[in-house]
Amino acid sequence: MEVDKIVQHFEGKTIFITGATGFLAKVLVEKILRVQPNVKKLFLLIRASNVRSSEQRFHKEVVDTELFQVLRNKWGENLTSFLSSKVVPISGDVCHENLGIINTELRDAMWKDIDFIVNSAATTRFDERYDVAMDINTFGALHVLNFAKNCSKLKLLLHVSTAFVHGTSPGLILEKQFQMGETLEGAKVSYLDINGEKKLVEERKTKLQAQNMTEKELTSTLKDLGVERAVLHGWPNTYSYTKAMGEMLLEKFKENINIVIMRPTIITSTWREPFPGWMEGLRTLDSIFVGLGKGKLKVFLGDPNTTLDMIPGDMVVNSMLVAMAIRSHQSSDEIIIYNIGSSLRNPIKYDNVRCLIYQYLKRNPLVNDTGKPIKMAKVKILSSMSSFHRYIEIRYLPILKVKFVSILSSLLLSILIKVTNYMCN
Numbered sequence: 515m516e517v518d519k520i521v522q523h524f525e526g527k528t529i530f531i532t533g534a535t536g537f538l539a540k541v542l543v544e545k546i547l548r549v550q551p552n553v554k555k556l557f558l559l560i561r562a563s564n565v566r567s568s569e570q571r572f573h574k575e576v577v578d579t580e581l582f583q584v585l586r587n588k589w590g591e592n593l594t595s596f597l598s599s600k601v602v603p604i605s606g607d608v609c610h611e612n613l614g615i616i617n618t619e620l621r622d623a624m625w626k627d628i629d630f631i632v633n634s635a636a637t638t639r640f641d642e643r644y645d646v647a648m649d650i651n652t653f654g655a656l657h658v659l660n661f662a663k664n665c666s667k668l669k670l671l672l673h674v675s676t677a678f679v680h681g682t683s684p685g686l687i688l689e690k691q692f693q694m695g696e697t698l699e700g701a702k703v704s705y706l707d708i709n710g711e712k713k714l715v716e717e718r719k720t721k722l723q724a725q726n727m728t729e730k731e732l733t734s735t736l737k738d739l740g741v742e743r744a745v746l747h748g749w750p751n752t753y754s755y756t757k758a759m760g761e762m763l764l765e766k767f768k769e770n771i772n773i774v775i776m777r778p779t780i781i782t783s784t785w786r787e788p789f790p791g792w793m794e795g796l797r798t799l800d801s802i803f804v805g806l807g808k809g810k811l812k813v814f815l816g817d818p819n820t821t822l823d824m825i826p827g828d829m830v831v832n833s834m835l836v837a838m839a840i841r842s843h844q845s846s847d848e849i850i851i852y853n854i855g856s857s858l859r860n861p862i863k864y865d866n867v868r869c870l871i872y873q874y875l876k877r878n879p880l881v882n883d884t885g886k887p888i889k890m891a892k893v894k895i896l897s898s899m900s901s902f903h904r905y906i907e908i909r910y911l912p913i914l915k916v917k918f919v920s921i922l923s924s925l926l927l928s929i930l931i932k933v934t935n936y937m938c939n
């Protein structure tokens with residue numbers, strides 16, 4: 515399909531997007547409004563207590579970002595009226611039935627009007643509380659599916675998942691849907707009972723609350739529980755595990771809904787659109803790059819020859835739009851899965867990333883509080899656990915020894931003072 519045809523496809527269409535204040539969905543919203551101003555409507559689900567605060571969040575966290583600069587330049591003072599004719603921020607939450615949209619009139623209008631649903635809402639914390647991650651990433655996906663079943667002219671539900679639903683298995687990752695109850699290689703059990711997990715976390719929570727735990731203790735215990743259950747079933751963290759369970763629920767309860775699941779790898783800043791290098795906060799690899807630029811990061815851990823799979827945000831969005839345009843014509847009994855990554859056609863090695871970032875930061879150093887360029891450390895790659903242990907020993911053992919000696923001497927000193935006081939009394 516040619517680019518123009520893909521863009522045309524969204525003319526006069528209504529698209530419902532969840533996770534609209536998040537990084538990826540913002541890039542999607544901006545792209546649609548920029549390339550297809552004749553889209554009929556964008557309904558955006560935003561967590562907020564009422565319509566007014568969802569509108570405020572949309573303006574503050576989406577429109578007022580640098581990402582919208584190209585649109586601001588294009589529309590000038592007409593941007594506000596353009597946006598209010600196209601975008602409807604809606605307060606809601608994927609953790610609830612009907613996505614927490616209580617206004618029945620609005621809900622009915624949405625059900626009549628929506629052509630596409632994009633579910634980008636998620637908690638992306640790797641060690642999220644188990645109850646929270648299940649509510650959003652697992653049952654949130656089911657709530658979006660149930661909402662989709664009410665949309666009379668829905669063409670497609672696009673669910674954004676992650677390539678890491680496959681855990682840490684090496685090699686080629688197939689675009690294959692999960693079956694209900696599947697576990698990964700290395701799991702300590704052979705069946706994953708999602709409802710059983712839901713029951714378990716609820717019972718554990720009630721029990722912990724009955725023990726009068728503080729919120730902090732409760733959070734820490736439920737975070738540990740998430741990792742424990744993930745590892746038991748073969749996943750390395752709560753995030754990828756609960757996302758995988760979300761995919762399973764979609765597969766199980768799909769019925770006749772046309773579903774595409776996109777599985778991006780590590781999403782980085784934009785490549786070209788609306789301009790290169792847009793990113794929000796420190797997310798995945800960016801924290802490593804900034805650590806390096808600030809001179810704080812002195813070592814890279816990992817095999818320098820490993821291919822690092824990352825993909826710019828605008829490329830992910832382009833893939834989503836192409837999938838929506840193409841797959842809305844071809845309804846399928848099966849869920850269609852797309853892995854969105856770079857390692858197959860355009861692989862980049864860990865060591866190349868290190869060198870490129872180093873060279874870039876050398877030419878464009880970060881500055882400190884006084885405006886002076888920060889000197890970077892010459893970064894070492896530690897490719898094995900033994901080299902890591904050696905590094906820690908050489909670098910930190912002398913410090914630890916000094917600390918130990920000073921702790922010991924202050925301990926002896928306090929004993930001496932106590933004994934002297936005792937003798938004087």
Ligand SMILES: NC(=O)c1ccc[n+]([C@@H]2O[C@H](COP(=O)([O-])OP(=O)(O)OC[C@H]3O[C@@H](n4cnc5c(N)ncnc54)[C@H](OP(=O)(O)O)[C@@H]3O)[C@@H](O)[C@H]2O)c1
Pocket residue numbers: 532533534535536537538539559560561606607608609633634635636637638650654674675676677757777778779780781782797798
């Ligand atoms: N970033 C990556 O590298 C990456 C890689 C692969 C896949 N993905 C997937 O891509 C999607 C988007 O990720 P992202 O990086 O844009 O994440 P993000 O910036 O953390 O955004 C997540 C969005 O989901 C919303 N959300 C969270 N809980 C919600 C709830 N209960 N109800 C409604 N909305 C809720 C958040 O709203 P609030 O603003 O209210 O918190 C936010 O708008 C996710 O599905 C993620 O799993 C991301």
